[in-house]
Amino acid sequence: AQSVTQLDSQVPVFEEAPVELRCNYSSSVSVYLFWYVQYPNQGLQLLLKYLSGSTLVKGINGFEAEFNKSQTSFHLRKPSVHISDTAEYFCAVWGGGSNYKLTFGKGTLLTVNP
Amino acid sequence: DSGVTQTPKHLITATGQRVTLRCSPRSGDLSVYWYQQSLDQGLQFLIQYYNGEERAKGNILERFSAQQFPDLHSELNLSSLELGDSALYFCASSVLQGQNTEAFFGQGTRLTVV
Numbered sequence: 001a002q003s004v005t006q007l008d009s010q011v012p013v014f015e016e017a018p019v020e021l022r023c024n025y026s027s028s029v030s031v032y033l034f035w036y037v038q039y040p041n042q043g044l045q046l047l048l049k050y051l052s053g054s055t056l057v058k059g060i061n062g063f064e065a066e067f068n069k070s071q072t073s074f075h076l077r078k079p080s081v082h083i084s085d086t087a088e089y090f091c092a093v094w095g096g097g098s099n100y101k102l103t104f105g106k107g108t109l110l111t112v113n114p
Numbered sequence: 115d116s117g118v119t120q121t122p123k124h125l126i127t128a129t130g131q132r133v134t135l136r137c138s139p140r141s142g143d144l145s146v147y148w149y150q151q152s153l154d155q156g157l158q159f160l161i162q163y164y165n166g167e168e169r170a171k172g173n174i175l176e177r178f179s180a181q182q183f184p185d186l187h188s189e190l191n192l193s194s195l196e197l198g199d200s201a202l203y204f205c206a207s208s209v210l211q212g213q214n215t216e217a218f219f220g221q222g223t224r225l226t227v228v
Contacts, residue, residue: 045219046216046217106156
């Protein structure tokens with residue numbers, strides 16, 4: 001079985017400040033990790049993904065995430081946020097073998113204030 | 115635009131009724147996934163189809179059923195609706211099943227049961 005824990009349900013920050021959204025996962029097999037963003041009244045959009053290779057993954061809109069196998073973490077970071085980054089962010093894990101489903105965390109609401 | 119189309123966008127219906135949600139995957143994608151998003155449960159995987167066959171089942175109630183047709187579109191049928199079924203229902207598609215792939219999400223169908 002696999003699970004995802006997003007440690008913060010809400011993260012308020014000021015514009016141009018750095019931000020880190022935390023994600024921990026558990027899985028008994030190799031995993032593939034994703035961050036999705038959901039803007040108000042919209043579907044989920046892929047920000048970035050880790051499948052293999054370099055543990056530092058760069059995504060869209062200036063976001064990046066680092067896969068840390070020993071700490072089973074996949075934290076999302078951005079050095080300077082904008083008002084337009086206000087959204088809900090979901091971390092997800094996709095297990096191997098016959099496990100075809102994406103398991104999502106509960107989400108972190110990032111609110112960027114002026 | 116993810117290329118995944120869901121209809122209708124909004125649906126309001128009464129308890130005890132039955133509704134059908136429709137999903138057209140991205141061109142070329144063989145896998146379709148259904149998710150339910152609610153405030154208390156977050157994003158829950160319901161069911162997955164690959165090229166017309168059911169491949170994975172998650173927390174899907176017996177009152178719910180789905181199918182994928184030869185043209186690869188999918189329908190999620192919800193019957194004997196209860197107030198607690200009110201949620202956002204997402205469809206996602208991917209070109210491959212399982213690992214090492216990426217899921218593209220539709221805009222969702224917001225179901226309100228009154």
